[in-house]
Amino acid sequence: MNGRDLKDRYINPYTDFGFKKLFGTEINKELLISFINSLLHGKEVITNLTYLNTEHLGTSEADRKAVFDVYCENEKGEKILVEMQRGLQQYFKDRSIYYATFPIREQAQRGDWDYQLKGIYIIGILNFTFDEKDDNYFHHEVQLLDNHTKEVFYDKLTFIYLEMPKFNKTEDELHTMFEKWLFVLRNLSRLMERPKALQERVFTRLFEAAEIAKFTKVEYEAYEDSLKAYRDWKNMIDTAMMIAKKEGHEEGRQEGREIGRKEGRKEGLKEGREEGLKEGLKEKAIETARRMKTKGYPIEEIMLLTDLSEEEITQLL
Structure with missing residues (x-):
């Protein structure tokens, strides 16, 4: 087809182009909404998202630029940053904290302001593992905790990390939308047809968007x-x-x-x-x-x- 050597049918979501085509474009916004809602397990239901500028500078022009993969805001004004970490980085936790400072600082208001902040979610899809203690523990949800009471001290800043190499469920083992989304992210580029377990309408849209043969030149x-x-x-x-x-x-x-x-x-x-x-x-x-x-x-x-x-x-x- 137009001289293309199509060894794969669907794009690799771990590529910069693939990830942003599926989750970073207005036309495919419903995919991002479905994926994020599956992560939250009903704690919050997002109905709409607005894409924001993905390039940010520090407090001065001399500071290093931060470029987010996907940055958006829900209908409540909460900021959601989604990053695809394609390979092991020595200080990936530090990077997450640093990136979280941008959606925090941009909420500052001039004049009288009571410091009230909207919620912030930092979501990291990791193509590597960082926790070797438990091969089955791959979905990390991190918030500020009081060490004495063991209760959440501040619930407006949430870090979610997905260690994708640890997710090894087969198609027959998929039950929740969360599991189905992880299966898609882990296996999309290796699939030659849409799995029967993924019959939801949102996956119809995903496989249409991911088919390489339908790309323009x-x-x-x-x-x-x-x-x-x-x-x-x-x-x-x-x-x-x-x-x-x-x-x-x-x-x-x-x-x-x-x-x-x-x-x-x-x-x-x-x-x-x-x-x-x-x-x-x-x-x-x-x-x-x-x-x-x-x-x-x-x-x-x-x-x-x-x-x-x-x-x-x-x-x-």
Whole structure:
């Protein structure tokens, strides 16, 4: 079809283009509303959303720019920020906190103001795991808590994290809308037809929007570029993890020989992994940035995907 090599039928939602086409466009707003409502499990029902500007600066022009994947406001004036975290980031929790400051500060009013704030939701769809203690615990909902009473201290700031690699339910095991949405996000690019378990009208819309064969030439080329960037990023992560594993084992064996104790091997393995991961990520980030720069990607987008500074990217040949 128009010379396209359609190996997949549906887009990969982990790509920047795919995620924003499904959840960041006015025409597909009902998809975002359904997904968010499924996350809230009936605590709140959103009937309408308004998309907001996704680019934000800090308190001064010199501050680093924050670019959100999807940023919107519901009918109550509550802010909802949805981020697709495509690969492991060393400080992804810090990033979430930093991003939360923007919808907080923009509510400030001039003159007399009583500091009353609207609710804020930060939703992170993670294509990696950060909690290794429980393989079944993948839906994290975080709020400020009083350590003594164990009660929620402030309920207007909510962080929701979804560790997608931990969600392994099959089509036959899907019962709730929440499970169905996670199944779609996890498996969409691997599907060749719409699963029978997903018969709700909203999924009819999703599969229509996600079908690559229906893209215009401009959309298809944009998706291909986005898919290439995602694959580069994934390769960067995979390479870093391979280096970390190798370095970790070597460090663990060396430490074990020196002190002859099991604890020493564990500590060496941990240090090796951390050091290997750091070095591997940096090396692959530079390689990816150089490739993207050659292809003419904007500096801001390269910074976002590689976490390199503007100066580091500018100096690349």
